[in-house]
Amino acid sequence: ETGVTQSPTHLIKTRGQQVTLRCSSQSGHNTVSWYQQALGQGPQFIFQYYREEENGRGNFPPRFSGLQFPNYSSELNVNALELDDSALYLCASSLDRGYNSPLHFGNGTRLTVT
């Protein structure tokens, strides 16, 4: 069973640039969620995708956008990067939608914005 994989593991970008982060969900999982974890904080919910449709969004501006593909892999796109976007970005997949369906996290992408 393949777990959740994220790429790249580390990334350095300049303020104002755009970035795309990628995630392959665990085999058999059709739901993908993205979280941002700033230093010293817990993960914060960005959005969730279920069968290629956005299924909920946290308090993040529209410059954070995403996609889910037919194979249930996903992308997180961030436009007009700001210094405060520097964080660990975590992707998590689950077997189905459902608030009581445990999330399986990848190891994250560490984004640094200079």
Add this chain to the structure above:
Amino acid sequence: DQQVKQNSPSLSVQEGRISILNCDYTNSMFDYFLWYKKYPAEGPTFLISISSIKDKNEDGRFTVFLNKSAKHLSLHIVPSQPGDSAVYFCAASAQGSSGDKLTFGTGTRLAVRP
């Protein structure tokens, strides 16, 4: 507004003794609670969960207790082992919440001394 709070940033325990990690929440709509463990350079790993219809859930060395009236839950690890040294996050969700999102606390770093 921190809806899930872990007021102890760190905890140190002797191997073989009990570790007790605490979590408080403010949102009365939360009805499902989870604990995740996170090692450095890895994503969070699901540990144990509890529904609000229960007050205790046990899985091997790990037990979670829920006190709904106090809006408090705790994770007990007995006996503690050096491999348990990690950051522990408490998380909560509410049925019908946007994207089945999890709201995380800021984490407690557990160190188990040999």
